[in-house]
Amino acid sequence: MEAAEPERATVCVTGAGGFLASWLVKLLLSTGRYAVRGTVRDPGVGKNAHITALEGAGERLRLVKADMLDYRSVASAVDGCQGVLHVASHVPSGKSSNPEADVIAPAVTGTLNVLKACHEAKVKRVVVFLLCSIIPTGLKARPSLRTAGQMRKREAFAYAAKTGLDVITVCPALVIGPLMQSTVNTSAKVFLGYIKGGEHSISTRDQETVQNGPKHLVDVRDVADALLLVYENPQASGRYLCNSTAIRVSDIVNILKTSYPSSYTYPQNFVEVEGSYTYNTEKLRNLGWASRPMEETLRDSFECYQALGIPN
Numbered sequence: 218m219e220a221a222e223p224e225r226a227t228v229c230v231t232g233a234g235g236f237l238a239s240w241l242v243k244l245l246l247s248t249g250r251y252a253v254r255g256t257v258r259d260p261g262v263g264k265n266a267h268i269t270a271l272e273g274a275g276e277r278l279r280l281v282k283a284d285m286l287d288y289r290s291v292a293s294a295v296d297g298c299q300g301v302l303h304v305a306s307h308v309p310s311g312k313s314s315n316p317e318a319d320v321i322a323p324a325v326t327g328t329l330n331v332l333k334a335c336h337e338a339k340v341k342r343v344v345v346f347l348l349c350s351i352i353p354t355g356l357k358a359r360p361s362l363r364t365a366g367q368m369r370k371r372e373a374f375a376y377a378a379k380t381g382l383d384v385i386t387v388c389p390a391l392v393i394g395p396l397m398q399s400t401v402n403t404s405a406k407v408f409l410g411y412i413k414g415g416e417h418s419i420s421t422r423d424q425e426t427v428q429n430g431p432k433h434l435v436d437v438r439d440v441a442d443a444l445l446l447v448y449e450n451p452q453a454s455g456r457y458l459c460n461s462t463a464i465r466v467s468d469i470v471n472i473l474k475t476s477y478p479s480s481y482t483y484p485q486n487f488v489e490v491e492g493s494y495t496y497n498t499e500k501l502r503n504l505g506w507a508s509r510p511m512e513e514t515l516r517d518s519f520e521c522y523q524a525l526g527i528p529n
């Protein structure tokens with residue numbers, strides 16, 4: 218007689234095909250403890266092949282079509298789920314001429330739709346992933362993203378206070394790491410800017426000289442661990458900052474230059490700029506979270522970019 222399949226909790230991951238969410242889906246499937254419902258806007262096979270091919274996906278991953286701005290589709294996606302890990306949000310790749318309409322409003326509306334749907338579906342816990350509202354001075358986040366992050370956090374906790382919904386937020390700075398999806402996401406482009414000059418160069422005439430402020434980075438695989446950790450820990454509550462130790466651009470360049478000397482025209486000169494090294498992740502570390510060494514993150518990211526033909 219065949220052994221009965223264990224009873225598994227169903228968790229929903231929004232934006233399942235995105236950079237971070239793909240790693241989260243992979244982690245959830247690898248535990249064997251969950252049936253995963255992933256929301257996507259485009260259920261086309263090609264775009265999501267990197268998650269439907271994951272081990273365990275055939276039996277335990279179901280993709281459903283949902284747009285976070287369409288309440289009915291969100292409500293249908295979370296119905297019957299014990300937990301929701303809300304990652305989907307519009308991340309613009311360039312500057313918007315109307316950030317209020319293009320970035321902030323959709324981000325807040327999407328989060329409120331998810332929370333309302335979770336409350337109505339009696340979801341036990343919702344983890345919202347968002348850009349940190351306390352961004353040290355060393356990180357140049359676009360103001361619209363920062364505002365969207367702040368407003369999503371404020372609205373999320375206000376909604377939780379009003380309804381009793383169990384809401385936790387996880388806030389990283391810049392997430393990097395190997396890409397599972399075939400497209401290059403915004404944070405990978407920002408990171409590549411650090412080592413290729415461009416917008417970080419001190420002037421358009423001198424592309425070889427870059428600002429040497431501290432950068433707050435975290436590995437995408439460590440962020441996925443953090444999201445699962447706070448989701449599963451009954452004692453977890455409130456907001457968790459999620460970051461590894463800050464690193465200067467010159468140190469990033471030196472690590473990569475040592476391992477991959479001919480891959481890039483690396484910046485040659487560095488102009489010191491002030492920035493904060495503090496980003497208190499003690500609350501998350503007290504739950505048992507640890508981040509891998511930054512050298513490993515940089516090398517794994519870089520090798521993935523090279524395999525995809527991204528550098529230079």
Ligand SMILES: NC(=O)c1ccc[n+]([C@@H]2O[C@H](COP(=O)([O-])OP(=O)(O)OC[C@H]3O[C@@H](n4cnc5c(N)ncnc54)[C@H](OP(=O)(O)O)[C@@H]3O)[C@@H](O)[C@H]2O)c1
Nearest residue numbers: 232235236237258284285305306307347348391392402404
């Ligand atoms: N990467 C970072 O450094 C970083 C740092 C802090 C916070 N975050 C936050 O983390 C989230 C994901 O970031 P990421 O780097 O993984 O970006 P990503 O690869 O661009 O993923 C974004 C995901 O959100 C989905 N999405 C966008 N608008 C949507 C909508 N209206 N309805 C449903 N799905 C929608 C996208 O789906 P489509 O494929 O259909 O477009 C995609 O799956 C964002 O909320 C971002 O603000 C990222």
